[in-house]
Amino acid sequence: MTVLAIKHIQFGHGERHKLLVSAQTGIPLYYPSLFITTHVRAGGLSVSTVQAALAAIKVLYAWQANQGINLEELFSTGRLLRREEIASLVGFSARLLREERGQQTAKVVTLKFNSGRAVTRKVCNVDAQTQFTRISTISKYLGFLAETLRVGRVSSAAESQVNTMVARLNACRPKVRNVTIVDRDExxxxxxxxxxxxxxxxxxxxxxxxxxxxxxxxxxxxxxxxxxxxxxxxxxxxxxxxxxxxxxxxxxxxxxxxxxxxxxxxxxxxxxxxxxxxxxxxxxxxxxxxxxxxxxxxxxxxxxxxxxxxxxxxxxxxxxxxxxxxxxxxxxxxxxxxxxxxxxxxxxxHTWNYVFSKIIDEASNMTPEQEQKIRAYLMGWSETSDTANTYNKRHIKEKAAKAALEYQGALKIKKD
The missing domain is CATH 1.10.443.10 (Intergrase catalytic core)
Known part of the structure; x- marks a missing residue:
């Protein structure tokens, strides 16, 4: 099996780039390089985004090696991934690659049997967000690969089949909690x-x-x-x-x-x-x-x-x-x-935004609109960004608690 590695390169004019290469020869893989060049780098995305995309494609190639298939040969014949293969790929995308396992602590899962005996096993899986990102990138790459290798058989029916494969794969992505609703005051x-x-x-x-x-x-x-x-x-x-x-x-x-x-x-x-x-x-x-x-x-x-x-x-x-x-x-x-x-x-x-909010509270002559513009400028956000709500939650919770206690203090609660 060919061992793959992500190679970092820097051009003479300073631009950073990454390629998926054979660890033995250092030669870049053709189709992943073409995909990164035309679909990622051409879009002006950062080198960290390129790194994440290649890491996902690396998982895909590890899966095909595990299954004993060659996606390029498969797609060249006109056959796409079947439902059971998609299910297998989705399950595989949750795994940590062997070289990643030393960088993270495995979760210990207890399995209980009817006999009452319990055994434990270590599960080396990535989190839901990482799996979601991996599948999203893999589906785009598979769509690109299928369209590229099916040249000469381009038709509305063939395009529909590719779209269906991509949609099925994306439909299997895990649910990820919306980061905008995560309490970050801690x-x-x-x-x-x-x-x-x-x-x-x-x-x-x-x-x-x-x-x-x-x-x-x-x-x-x-x-x-x-x-x-x-x-x-x-x-x-x-x-x-x-x-x-x-x-x-x-x-x-x-x-x-x-x-x-x-x-x-x-x-x-x-x-x-x-x-x-x-x-x-x-x-x-x-x-x-x-x-x-x-x-x-x-x-x-x-x-x-x-x-x-x-x-x-x-x-x-x-x-x-x-x-x-x-x-x-x-x-x-x-x-x-x-x-x-x-x-x-x-x-x-986060601490800066908390202190800034307390200072603004004391500046009674500042309107909420002025506060938003000042905070956005100092933090480097657009004036219409909602990012401030994420960083300001700690202060908002304190104000809410204070208001709740003041309200309760106004009530006449009968004591024993």
């Missing part, structure tokens, strides 16, 4: 804990988990920017020195997909709109100190414009801080404060 961080973490990350603090002085300054600044600007991880890692405009006291969030100046294998991307975020004197001082006294010491840092760099000795010292290094930073600071069990960069964005 994703925000307790403000007392956030303050405690910032206190411990202060350079030279005895509880600071990092020993290098420059690393301490960098990490404190990173968490401070996440806390007080509410920016995303990709936006933070995409910051360049030139984006800090000290003359105007702003930080510029700029979209730079496929920049040739970014040497990182997986380029951090800005998903939101470009904008200028005001920064106060304290933030400007911290940024200036890091740029002039920490970053400037590293020779390699002078060869690229990115603000945050690697300080650890080695070949990557002075290079742009990578996604993986940022992940290690976040993992290290977990647990340094009381009750600080889980921390991730996006939680600070």
């Amino acid at each position: 994703k925000g961080l307790d403000l007392n804990v956030v303050d405690q973490v910032l206190e411990y990350l202060w350079p030279d603090h005895p509880q600071n988990p990092f020993s290098n002085k420059e690393v301490q300054q960098r990490n404190y600044l990173i968490i401070t920017l996440l806390r007080y600007l509410g920016i995303r991880r990709g936006e933070l890692l995409n910051l360049r020195v030139e984006d800090v405009d000290f003359s105007k006291a702003v930080i510029k969030i700029v979209r730079r997909a496929d920049s040739p100046l970014d040497s990182r294998r997986h380029q951090p991307l800005v998903k939101t709109a470009q904008r200028n975020i005001p920064i106060n004197d304290a933030l400007q001082e911290k940024l200036s100190d890091y740029i002039l006294h920490c970053r400037a010491k590293l020779r390699q840092a002078k060869k690229h414009p990115y603000l945050f760099v690697t300080h650890k000795a080695g070949p990557s010292q002075g290079g742009p801080l990578s996604n993986s290094s940022f992940g290690k930073l976040m993992a290290t600071i977990q647990g340094i404060a009381n009750g600080y069990e889980v921390i991730h960069a996006h939680a600070f964005r």
Whole structure:
């Protein structure tokens, strides 16, 4: 069986791309490459979307190897997938591939029998959202493959058969809970804990988990920017020195997909709109100190414009801080404060919106329309976006609880 791998490539002008290749030879698979080029990359979709599409197609090829069939030969003869084959494919799409199993913890399922004896087994499955995405991509690819290989037999009947196969496959996708109705208020961080973490990350603090002085300054600044600007991880890692405009006291969030100046294998991307975020004197001082006294010491840092760099000795010292290094930073600071069990960069964005809502409540002269426009601009959303409702749920619940108690307080409830 041919082992497949997803290969990351970068063109001379900076564009990132991915291909499904044979792990033994490194040669790309023809039809998956054609599909990605004409249906995914041509649509201007991000490299992470290309990665997800190829991962789904990889599952499809693993399934056909498991079934002992060749889809390209099958479709060339005019035969499409039967109902039982679709059912088999849907079941297979829920599995973790062998190389993925070491990256996730298997679920333990208990099976009870009539005899009363119970046995347990490990089930290595992906979640419903991942399976839904896989089947959606696989159905598109199979439709593309069938239409491409049935050249010369194009007819309304043949087209109808392909559409039926695709529809049957999509109909088997698992139900996925609408993310807009998921209660996300728990994703925000307790403000007392956030303050405690910032206190411990202060350079030279005895509880600071990092020993290098420059690393301490960098990490404190990173968490401070996440806390007080509410920016995303990709936006933070995409910051360049030139984006800090000290003359105007702003930080510029700029979209730079496929920049040739970014040497990182997986380029951090800005998903939101470009904008200028005001920064106060304290933030400007911290940024200036890091740029002039920490970053400037590293020779390699002078060869690229990115603000945050690697300080650890080695070949990557002075290079742009990578996604993986940022992940290690976040993992290290977990647990340094009381009750600080889980921390991730996006939680600070939820916290920012919670604090912003409380501040707006105190600004009685601001209309709801003005609040929405201001919040949308600072977060990089469109003015008509409903995203604010997702991030503001924690504050809304608090206001609802307060209103409910005030209402109950107005009632005369007879006591025993």
